[in-house]
Amino acid sequence: MRILVLSPHFPSFPSTGAPARLYCLLRESASRHQFHLLASSTFGGQADPQRLAPLVESWEEVRPAARPSGRLPRLVASVRRRLGSTPRLVEGLLPLRNHAQELIRRALTAFRPDVIQVEHTITLPLLEGIRELPPILTVAHDLVFRIQERAALVATEATTRADWAEQARRTRALETRLFRSGGHFVTCSEEDRAALQDLAPAARVTVVPNGVDVDYFGPSPPGSPQRLVFTGNMQTLPNVDAVDWFCREVMVHLPEVSLDIVGLNPSREVQALAGPRVAVHGSVPDVRPFISAAGVFVVPLRIGSGTRLKILEAMAMGRPVVSTRVGAEGLGLRQGEEALLADTPREFAQAVSSLVTDEALRGRLAERGRRLVEERFSWAVLAPAMERAYEECVALHA
Numbered sequence: 010m011r012i013l014v015l016s017p018h019f020p021s022f023p024s025t026g027a028p029a030r031l032y033c034l035l036r037e038s039a040s041r042h043q044f045h046l047l048a049s050s051t052f053g054g055q056a057d058p059q060r061l062a063p064l065v066e067s068w069e070e071v072r073p074a075a076r077p078s079g080r081l082p083r084l085v086a087s088v089r090r091r092l093g094s095t096p097r098l099v100e101g102l103l104p105l106r107n108h109a110q111e112l113i114r115r116a117l118t119a120f121r122p123d124v125i126q127v128e129h130t131i132t133l134p135l136l137e138g139i140r141e142l143p144p145i146l147t148v149a150h151d152l153v154f155r156i157q158e159r160a161a162l163v164a165t166e167a168t169t170r171a172d173w174a175e176q177a178r179r180t181r182a183l184e185t186r187l188f189r190s191g192g193h194f195v196t197c198s199e200e201d202r203a204a205l206q207d208l209a210p211a212a213r214v215t216v217v218p219n220g221v222d223v224d225y226f227g228p229s230p231p232g233s234p235q236r237l238v239f240t241g242n243m244q245t246l247p248n249v250d251a252v253d254w255f256c257r258e259v260m261v262h263l264p265e266v267s268l269d270i271v272g273l274n275p276s277r278e279v280q281a282l283a284g285p286r287v288a289v290h291g292s293v294p295d296v297r298p299f300i301s302a303a304g305v306f307v308v309p310l311r312i313g314s315g316t317r318l319k320i321l322e323a324m325a326m327g328r329p330v331v332s333t334r335v336g337a338e339g340l341g342l343r344q345g346e347e348a349l350l351a352d353t354p355r356e357f358a359q360a361v362s363s364l365v366t367d368e369a370l371r372g373r374l375a376e377r378g379r380r381l382v383e384e385r386f387s388w389a390v391l392a393p394a395m396e397r398a399y400e401e402c403v404a405l406h407a
Contacts, residue, residue: 010042010399013122013143015071015109017102017132018052020064023225023295025242025272027052027150029318030219031128035064037392042399045120047071047112049105052129067120069112073104096180098153099131109135117142124402130194131180133187144406145192146398148217151315152204154181159312159335160246163254181208188212193402195395197315198339204314213405215398218339220388221321228327228379229301231372234365237268238303238328240296240319243275243289247312251336255309255357256282262358266365268307271299300326304371305364309357310336320348321386324378329371331360347377 020032035044046061046068056070095103113136116122127133127147136142157177164170188194188209195217196202202214239255241248252270260268266286270279273292283289290299300306306323308330316339323330330337330348342348349360364371384390 010124010403011120011122012042012044012124012126012399013113013116013120014044014046014048014065014126014128015113015132015135016046016048016052016128017105018128019048019050019056020046020061021055021057022222025240026318027128030150032064033220033222033388034392034395037388038396039064041396045116045122047109047116049073049109051102051105071105071109071112074107094179094182096131096153096176096183098176098180099134099183102132102135106135110139113139124399126399130184130187133190134183144402146195146402147187147192148195149201149205150197151313152184152201153314154184155201155204155314156247156312160250163250163311185209193398193405195398200339201315213401215394215401217391217394217398218386219316219318219321220386220391221318221325221382223325223383223387226297226300226322226325228325228375229297231375232301232303232328234304234368234371235266236303237266237305237307237361238299239268239270239272239307239309240300240322241272243270243272243279243291247310248272249276249278250312251309252279252282254311254354255307256287258354259309259357259361260286262355263361263365266361269299269303271296296322297326300328303328305361306330307357307361308332308336313338316340321382324348324375325382327375327379329364329374330378331357331364333357342381346374347381348374 018028020035021028022032044065046065049071061068122143124143125145127145130147130149154177157173157180161170161173161177164173185208188205193213195215197219199216202216205214206212239252268287271290271293275289275291280289300323306328308320310333313335317336320330332348332350333352334350337348337350344350351357351360
């Protein structure tokens with residue numbers, strides 16, 4: 010099958026989130042399908058010809074149009090943003106539209122795709138206005154409005170809470186329209202599938218979970234029980250809020266532990282958390298040594314949608330996980346079996362403390378977590394499900 014992939018980020022591995030998912034699924038399917046990639050660095054990743062060559066038959070970079078220069082054009086753009094209905098996140102993609110449509114039209118003739126794979130629902134507006142498109146399969150990595158609604162719930166300042174609530178309203182309206190526009194959607198969890206079909210009951214949805222490279226993230230000897238670790242893109246709101254909440258609300262109940270915060274682009278808020286018991290490492294070439302050194306992997310997320318690759322990576326390396334229920338959402342983890350789940354500061358601290366002091370519990374969770382990812386979440390297991398989604402998408406429009 011010939012698949013045109015439109016993405017606001019380049020596939021990247023090792024990496025985090027959607028870039029890593031796209032890379033690994035392309036890698037698994039490259040021998041059975043032909044891919045032409047149109048990607049931008051807007052949401053992360055960089056064009057690397059050597060890394061892309063084994064994944065895709067061909068690729069092109071989508072470049073944004075020049076932003077308005079001069080005081081008056083910038084003022085007009087600012088007023089339009091404030092008074093308009095377009096979500097802020099989508100506004101960041103709109104400068105890609107003209108070049109994306111030029112490249113798509115060219116690919117429709119030269120590559121002749123059987124299906125277009127769109128990464129992220131909010132990328133779909135880049136296709137609007139192009140006629141006679143082949144079937145479209147959209148990967149809804151998360152439902153963005155759910156992230157924004159949760160951000161509003163945890164915000165402490167009234168202006169911030171109102172801003173996130175307004176963004177959630179705008180994004181929900183846009184995503185509802187897109188989900189109802191036809192096409193075929195892929196979500197990363199049953200929870201997101203149900204939420205999507207609440208908005209668009211007739212939408213065709215396939216669940217293809219996130220996964221992990223179980224060879225790259227192989228088991229390692231137990232780390233120091235008192236050493237905790239959190240990984241992720243440290244400029245995104247869910248991760249920034251997670252480590253801020255953990256350091257300020259949870260660690261006060263855990264005087265015996267230290268925390269490593271590992272991930273690219275730590276914001277000023279994250280950097281300010283550094284202290285005697287908190288190390289902020291920023292971008293590192295390899296997160297595995299930090300996961301290996303830790304005895305417990307913490308996921309104190311209060312904001313999110315989709316599922317977290319970081320949990321699967323930790324479990325693949327044999328690290329016991331303590332997570333909020335939002336953090337573990339969509340993975341089907343059982344309390345006390347594959348992970349410990351807690352939502353209040355004191356409960357989260359008690360869960361961490363129980364792992365710090367109980368070697369047998371750490372070992373049991375580590376063993377069960379590794380077995381779970383091998384059986385259900387390796388990319389080799391998940392790639393065929395994505396390939397079936399391509400086939401169903403094409404058959405649906407035959």
